[in-house]
Amino acid sequence: QPINRLTVPNGTLLMTSLQSFDSLLKDIHKKDAPYKLALLRAKASFSGLWVYREDHTEVRILGALAKIAPAFLTLDGVGEAIREMEWGSDLKVESAKKAHGRLETREVTMTEGNAEIPYSFEMPKWWEMREGVTIPAIPVGKPKESGKGYVPERNPYFKKFTTRTMRPVIDFDTCVKCTLCWIQCPDSCFDVMPDGTYDANMEACCGCGVCEAVCPVEHCITMVNESVFDDNASQWEMWRKDKGGYKTWMTSKIGDKNATVRSHGFRFRGQYEKELETNLDAGGVEITAGIPGENAQHKTV
Numbered sequence: 561q562p563i564n565r566l567t568v569p570n571g572t573l574l575m576t577s578l579q580s581f582d583s584l585l586k587d588i589h590k591k592d593a594p595y596k597l598a599l600l601r602a603k604a605s606f607s608g609l610w611v612y613r614e615d616h617t618e619v620r621i622l623g624a625l626a627k628i629a630p631a632f633l634t635l636d637g638v639g640e641a642i643r644e645m646e647w648g649s650d651l652k653v654e655s656a657k658k659a660h661g662r663l664e665t666r667e668v669t670m671t672e673g674n675a676e677i678p679y680s681f682e683m684p685k686w687w688e689m690r691e692g693v694t695i696p697a698i699p700v701g702k703p704k705e706s707g708k709g710y711v712p713e714r715n716p717y718f719k720k721f722t723t724r725t726m727r728p729v730i731d732f733d734t735c736v737k738c739t740l741c742w743i744q745c746p747d748s749c750f751d752v753m754p755d756g757t758y759d760a761n762m763e764a765c766c767g768c769g770v771c772e773a774v775c776p777v778e779h780c781i782t783m784v785n786e787s788v789f790d791d792n793a794s795q796w797e798m799w800r801k802d803k804g805g806y807k808t809w810m811t812s813k814i815g816d817k818n819a820t821v822r823s824h825g826f827r828f829r830g831q832y833e834k835e836l837e838t839n840l841d842a843g844g845v846e847i848t849a850g851i852p853g854e855n856a857q858h859k860t861v
């Protein structure tokens with residue numbers, strides 16, 4: 561970070577997002593030279609370091625690149641390359657062409673963007689590092705409120721939330737304390753609260769969506785786009801302090817259909833084809849109901 565750090569003067573930064581240019585420029589840091597912002601309308605495709613949805617983002621990026629730098633890459637060349645690939649298909653070629661046609665571009669001046677100084681930290685010097693490669697075990701965590709709860713120890717330097725495109729929002733009133741989110745979270749994000757519920761620690765969460773997928777209670781965990789949050793404050797502390805206020809906050813976050821989204825892959829074969837029919841890449845509605853056991857419409861305890 562910042563996302564435009566490597567963008568050269570008058571170069572192009574290509575992004576996939578459903579947000580407007582102005583809204584994105586509230587977060588993108590200012591540059592000391594003008595550049596172009598190219599926007600492909602799409603919901604987040606990656607979250608965390610490993611969650612991948614086969615939603616044609618890679619071929620759509622290739623189609624967009626052919627528009628940005630035609631001397632470097634032609635649209636016909638992109639189509640041929642996609643067809644040659646083991647994973648290629650005519651539908652993917654079609655997606656690349658659509659992206660080429662729909663790419664929006666806007667000039668960004670030196671006065672635009674977020675004026676905040678980017679987050680930085682001092683890197684350890686080579687002489688400060690230990691010899692050899694050893695990975696120490698995670699130390700034991702700390703009890704919370706006289707042992708009624710528990711907070712696991714976490715790496716103080718690896719801030720996984722910086723890769724997050726969405727986060728879980730939890731309804732503590734409907735949680736049945738089944739422990740599944742706590743056990744299944746690949747990053748040990750959940751702190752055990754004194755009342756037996758689980759609070760996802762927002763400094764540690766990478767937004768993979770596994771907790772939402774395993775939670776057996778309908779709408780108890782909902783993945784919401786990261787852009788609608790301003791901080792990493794504890795949801796459980798907010799809920800404990802003011803249950804009515806939390807409900808209002810939570811409802812406003814999970815009620816926005818543009819901001820709620822699953823990050824954990826597709827639910828059934830052919831889902832992307834169905835989503836194409838709804839013009840998802842132009843802001844259409846995502847198909848989210850499907851497999852029982854996930855956060856489908858008829859999920860019950």
Ligand code: SF4
Nearest residue numbers: 745765766768769771
């Ligand atoms: S809290 Fe949920 S979304 Fe965050 S890393 Fe854990 S399982 Fe993934």
Ligand code: SF4
Nearest residue numbers: 735736738739741775
């Ligand atoms: S999976 Fe859902 S119901 Fe189970 S403890 Fe987590 S939030 Fe509560």
